[in-house]
Amino acid sequence: MERFIAGLVKDFERGKMDRREFCQTVALAAAVYGAGDAANAQATRGFKMIGINHISYACPDYAKARDFYTSVFGMESTPGKDNGKRANLMFGPEPGKGGSFIVARTAPTDAKPSKAVVDHVCYTIANWDDQKVRAALKAKGLEVGGREGSLHVFDPFGYYVQIASAEAENAFRR
């Protein structure tokens, strides 16, 4: 900033800019600087997101959901956490190291009315091979929809489940 203003002063002294122009430029520089500072200050507020911890999935029969997600998407029902009403279905990195889980529970589906809805969840499959993924889903008796790199099925309760490759579904490629 100091160097920038020194340059402006030099230009002013040499007559390359008039007083009005000089003042406007310095004022603009100060505003931009202040905005940047405010933006930096703002970044220290709130939380740093690491990832999805869990999604809470309520349905009429958690066991059906448990069996579906473990069988079709390779999730693991956490030992000791299936109490006959709910189960934790782990996937991704290890628990406590960034792994996620679905809490599949038998519960009313209208218990927490909200104006918003999570209408689907998409899972990434590493080493995506379209034919193999389709074949694996069909081998489970599922109707498969979608396009190359991004497929979808419906789970036993009609919930839309998407699976995709990094190529097809990536926030930075929208």
Added chain:
Amino acid sequence: MEGFVAHKLAEFEQGKISRRRLIETLTLAATAAYAADRAGAAEQPGLKAALINHISYTCPNFRQAADWYSKVFNLDQIGARDRDVAMPFGKKGEQPYNVAAKDVPLTHLIFRTRDLNPAPAAGEAPRPKVQAVIDHVGYTVADFDREKAKAELKSLGVENVRDGGLYSLHMTDPFGYDVQISGLANNALTDG
């Protein structure tokens, strides 16, 4: 396998093979069968979810929701369109937390405003009736400290902040959706 064992046992009883030979043969057969079993299991066609790619959140005003999540979780809004915007959990080029595979992108949220019950496209079957709901989403945040987090949420104007078990907090977003935050201590082994 059972038939083979019975056959070898009979040979031993008839003195056709020694005790040592019986043990060696059965050991070899058993380990070979186990290895084949394992290989067969590994070859079963199956998928493995590596990570959540995205969560699709639909509400009456996606911009309002996105602004709230940006404020609370410091998420950038990218690729905004008329009806949606994406919010990745990090910057371009970053790897997801503790994920080694290079083809697993950062998880992102997509906020949308759209009709949840559109008429099926030509040739497409109608969607089945949905009988399940994701009634809340839990997010893992860095350096989680429940008391400090409560104060921070309060200063951000977040509503309905309340304890959730031993390791987390719940709150309500602008559309009444239940949001939970915790640190890494809340996981599949400790929750429930």
